[in-house]
Amino acid sequence: MEIRTPGRGFSNVTQQVQAVVGRSGAQAALCTVFIQHTSASLVIQENADPNVLVDLGNWMGELAPESRPWIHDDEGPDDMPAHARSAVTKTSETIPVVAGRLALGTWQGLYVWEHRDSPHTRRLVVHVA
């Protein structure tokens, strides 16, 4: 599964992952989503007020700022902060499947969190069993 991100920020992939679960025919199972990158990650967060994601992005930007004197900057000032932000968020998320659907809470959505400034194509592996 490939996702085109618009640069720093969040892409809601809940529907696309649910579609994979649906095609699998699984009723009671586990769905694992794995992102094959170290400068973008996964997070399950609130899907109601978009300001939650704005706050999250700003806060994480302060936690791992570009202004810190990073050694590794091969791909620019947003390179190493992206690795740091990935390290404290998720490379994989595992969600139970109940009655053929992702057993997410009412307010939960699954997001790809792009940590680089520019748009990227990100590959996800979805496993249902």
Next chain:
Amino acid sequence: MEIRTPGRGFSNVTQQVQAVVGRSGAQAALCTVFIQHTSASLVIQENADPNVLVDLGNWMGELAPESRPWIHDDEGPDDMPAHARSAVTKTSETIPVVAGRLALGTWQGLYVWEHRDSPHTRRLVVHVA
């Protein structure tokens, strides 16, 4: 599975999850625990000295403080910090089952980490297979 939390802090759910594993009859398996919320999370931490959890709570309170100017505050000043603290801890934990028991290390316990100030009822989904 439902857990009543006493407000900000940690609830040890290791015994309750082990009971689910026991009832499943599984000997060699995986146990996945998933929390259906974005302002409470899961963490595996030391179960010996309770001061470890006090320190963890205080440290996380400094990392994502209420005093930061968050945009999203629909449910009060502890609303958005709870989302931020959840984003850098776990929505799910996966623990191997060996000989019918959770293969935790000697000092490991599984905790629900409540990030809101007031008591909440939190729903967990436990999957053993």
Next chain:
Amino acid sequence: MEIRTPGRGFSNVTQQVQAVVGRSGAQAALCTVFIQHTSASLVIQENADPNVLVDLGNWMGELAPESRPWIHDDEGPDDMPAHARSAVTKTSETIPVVAGRLALGTWQGLYVWEHRDSPHTRRLVVHVA
């Protein structure tokens, strides 16, 4: 599986985990790696430029510094920072297996992240199914 760490830093265990996957004979599966400790953790990060890991270690050292007035210090000043650093990284990582191999991205490696100053023997449980 046991790993001897050299003190604070990263030990690449990708090859050893791939060897377990190979011996299992599994072609399409999930591999879950679980670390039985609360002062060392797991992380999937870039395996190309070693400075990424240097930066990550230094940044995490600033996020949870020894100089903070921690209550719990039974095993010295590096004791509680190690628990804090573990709490925001991973106790388990789940990686899909495709065609008998860990489906990691080109630049991804799986590391044990030792958070204590001195060398330790760390136990991992690897589950393939």
